[in-house]
Amino acid sequence: MIEKQSLPSAPILIEAIRSLGYSFKTAIADLVDNSISARANRVDIILIPNEYPRLIVFDNGIGMNKKELEEALRYGTKNPLEKRNDSDLGRFGLGMKSASMSQCRKLIVISKKDGKLSGFSWDLDYVITRQGWYLLEYREDEIKKLPNINLFDNVETGTYLLLENFDRVSLSTSNLNNTLTNYMNETIDHLALVYHRYLNDTVEIYVNNNKIEPRDPFLVSNKSTMALREQNIIINNESIRVKPYILPYINKLTQEELKKVGGKEDLRNNQGFYIYRNKRLIIWGTWFRLTRKEELGKLARIMVDIPNSLDYMWNIDIKKSTVNLPDMIKKKLYASIDESILQSKAVHNYRGRKIVKDKDVNYIWERIELRDGCYEYKINRNIQQIKMLEETLDSNQLKALDRVLSIIEERFPTNSLYLDASQGKVNVEKDDDNELIEKLCYEIKENLKYCSIIGMDKKYVLEALLKTEPYCNFENLKEMFKEEEI
Numbered sequence: 001m002i003e004k005q006s007l008p009s010a011p012i013l014i015e016a017i018r019s020l021g022y023s024f025k026t027a028i029a030d031l032v033d034n035s036i037s038a039r040a041n042r043v044d045i046i047l048i049p050n051e052y053p054r055l056i057v058f059d060n061g062i063g064m065n066k067k068e069l070e071e072a073l074r075y076g077t078k079n080p081l082e083k084r085n086d087s088d089l090g091r092f093g094l095g096m097k098s099a100s101m102s103q104c105r106k107l108i109v110i111s112k113k114d115g116k117l118s119g120f121s122w123d124l125d126y127v128i129t130r131q132g133w134y135l136l137e138y139r140e141d142e143i144k145k146l147p148n149i150n151l152f153d154n155v156e157t158g159t160y161l162l163l164e165n166f167d168r169v170s171l172s173t174s175n176l177n178n179t180l181t182n183y184m185n186e187t188i189d190h191l192a193l194v195y196h197r198y199l200n201d202t203v204e205i206y207v208n209n210n211k212i213e214p215r216d217p218f219l220v221s222n223k224s225t226m227a228l229r230e231q232n233i234i235i236n237n238e239s240i241r242v243k244p245y246i247l248p249y250i251n252k253l254t255q256e257e258l259k260k261v262g263g264k265e266d267l268r269n270n271q272g273f274y275i276y277r278n279k280r281l282i283i284w285g286t287w288f289r290l291t292r293k294e295e296l297g298k299l300a301r302i303m304v305d306i307p308n309s310l311d312y313m314w315n316i317d318i319k320k321s322t323v324n325l326p327d328m329i330k331k332k333l334y335a336s337i338d339e340s341i342l343q344s345k346a347v348h349n350y351r352g353r354k355i356v357k358d359k360d361v362n363y364i365w366e367r368i369e370l371r372d373g374c375y376e377y378k379i380n381r382n383i384q385q386i387k388m389l390e391e392t393l394d395s396n397q398l399k400a401l402d403r404v405l406s407i408i409e410e411r412f413p414t415n416s417l418y419l420d421a422s423q424g425k426v427n428v429e430k431d432d433d434n435e436l437i438e439k440l441c442y443e444i445k446e447n448l449k450y451c452s453i454i455g456m457d458k459k460y461v462l463e464a465l466l467k468t469e470p471y472c473n474f475e476n477l478k479e480m481f482k483e484e485e486i
Contacts, residue, residue, distance in 0.1 A: 011128045014101060017075075022102035024169070024183040025190040028057070030099035031161060032191065033280065035059035036203060038159065043205045047184050048147060049177040055104075055163040056148055063113035063157030073097065073109060073120050073135060096161070097122065105165040110143055112152050112159075119143050188212055197279040215260045217274060217284065218301055222257060224248035228339055233332050235313070240329065241305040244340040249299070249347050268298040268406070269399050271344075273333075275314075275323050276305050282316060286395060288325040291337055292387075293402065295378055299347055300340035302333075362468040377412055379405050384464035388447065391454050437476050444471065444481065 022030070028045065035043045038061025046056040064072060075097055100107040101122065110119040119138030127134060143149060146162060166176065173179040188207055192215035195203065199214035206212070219225045226246040233240040247253075247261060262270040262285075270285040271293055287293065306314060313326040325333075366378045380386075386405075390398060444465055451458045465471050466478055 009131070010133045011124070011131065013075075014122075014124060014127060017098050018102050018168075020098055020102060022099055024103060024180075025187040027099040027103050028187050029191060029194055030095045031057045032195065032205065034096050035061055035159070036195075036198060036280075038062050040158070041203055043203065044151065044209075045184075045187075045205070045207045046148060047180060047208060049181065052164070053166060053177055053180055054147060055166075055180075056151075057161040057163075058148070058151045058158065060155045060158045063159055064111040064118065065113045065116065066118040068113070069109060069111045069118050069120060070135065073122065075133075100161065100163055103166055103169065104163040105167050106163070108138070108146065108162040108164070110138070110146065110149070110152075110160040110162075112155065113157050117143050117152065189215070193217065193284075194281045196281070197276070217261055217270065218245040218303065219247055219253070219257055219261060220245070222248055222253070224252050226343060228336075228343060231332075231336055233329055235310065235326075235329060238307050238309055240307075240310070241303075242333065242336050243303040243305075244336050244343075245301050245303065246340065246343045246347060247299040247301065265403075265406070268293060268295060269402060271298045271300050273302050273304055276303065277311070277314075277316065278308055279305070283323045287337065288330075290325075290330060290333060291341065292381065292390065293398070294341070294381055296345040297341040298344065300344040302336055302340055361472050362464070364469045378409055381405070383468050384461055385447075385468070387464075388450065388454070388456065388461065391456060437474055440471055440474065440477060441480055444477070 032043055032045075035057070038059060040059035040061035042060050044056070044058045046058070048054040048056070073096075096109070097107070101124065105124040106121065108119065108121040110117055112118075117140065119142070121136040121138065123136055126136060146160075149160065151160060152158060166180065169179060169183070170176045184207060191205055192199070192212050195205065196214035196216050199205065199212060200216070204211060220227070225248055228244040228246065231242040233242060250258070250264065250267065253261070258264060261267060272285050272287045274284040275282045291297075313328075314323045316323055362380060362383050364380055364383060366380050368376050368378060370376060381402075386401075389401065393401060444462070447465060448458050448462060451461050462481060466481065471477050
């Protein structure tokens with residue numbers, strides 16, 4: 001047997017890594033991670049708009065000497081399984097390169113340590129020309145010509161990243177500067193949320209000299225926010241901290257607070273777990289399918305702190321934007337979920353109560369009595385038809401479905417319905433409408449067939465459907481399916 005070394009093609013692999021799926025804001029966040037891991041307490045992000053826009057990320061962290069910088073720019077400098085410093089926000093040793101090059105074709109990195117500046121560059125066009133893993137080293141006179149390099153004048157140590165040639169962004173727009181400016185505005189909002197615990201404590205982030213203010217999704221400074229019982233889960237001698245919060249009812253929030261929690265429109269979508277790794281927010285607004293998002297549960301948010309030593313269990317990706325909940329802690333979280341949703345419902349029920357006609361019927365529309373004596377109508381998200389649909393949707397599609405249902409609720413044609421009903425012009429179903437019964441019977445059978453495809457219990461679904469509008473309105477249907485073989 002002959003041993004042969006097989007080296008990857010530099011141009012092809014770098015292009016492949018560029019396609020990991022970073023957005024502009026997640027790429028910039030990955031670069032900020034490096035600054036925080038380098039113990040920086042100030043990060044400056046500077047967008048320089050012109051014919052060929054540039055972006056600078058500068059920090060006052062510990063910096064790197066020439067050897068350390070060259071090693072940091074090598075692809076794959078860390079084993080994701082090795083034990084790291086508790087404050088380290090990296091994992092794969094790819095963040096700085098993969099995040100930067102996902103947005104541009106040229107990355108220049110200058111770092112200061114021991115009073116000396118060192119600089120290297122990854123230039124994809126040069127790599128293609130040379131067909132190899134070739135870094136470009138910068139001389140002192142070349143470093144001095146770089147834009148805003150005087151940022152080093154006021155720091156003993158630090159690191160400077162310069163991103164050039166935003167090829168992928170430029171292909172998607174006719175005005176690159178405007179698009180980058182819009183991306184940067186989205187990034188500001190993203191950083192304000194992702195690093196809100198750092199911004200409240202040890203780190204300042206500036207974008208073009210404007211300080212980013214933290215966006216606390218739990219509104220802990222609001223006196224009406226409820227902090228529930230904290231739970232500590234021990235896994236492999238490591239502690240996972242679980243802390244539920246219940247937001248105040250919406251009419252107790254200022255416009256600024258409403259913006260911090262995602263706005264009135266997305267308040268329901270943003271309920272759920274907020275997963276933090278070393279105080280850095282990774283993913284938020286999900287129950288990991290342990291429960292469903294309900295209108296009355298939208299004030300519940302649970303902070304979960306995990307150490308970087310448990311990364312392998314959570315399957316955190318390179319972009320630090322997705323997480324899978326480990327099976328071994330799922331059952332340990334149910335108590336926090338139940339308590340949080342119960343308290344969220346209590347806040348809503350204090351304001352208004354649901355008018356229930358028949359506890360054995362699942363109504364499509366819920367009639368809710370408000371404290372001022374008025375009523376509002378909400379679509380019942382627990383009806384079986386919606387539950388079956390949800391089983392086939394991913395998280396983004398679930399959010400889209402909820403937005404559609406919310407729009408339907410908000411656009412309920414109250415005035416038109418009242419006028420038509422008062423004139424007897426509203427069509428009402430009749431119990432003896434054989435054609436309608438046949439239609440509903442067909443719908444139930446189709447739903448039962450669909451159960452087999454998506455793996456739901458057909459007997460359970462049939463029982464639920466027969467208790468749900470419109471099927472529950474027809475006794476004939478119940479008789480027709482009484483002997484149905486499931």
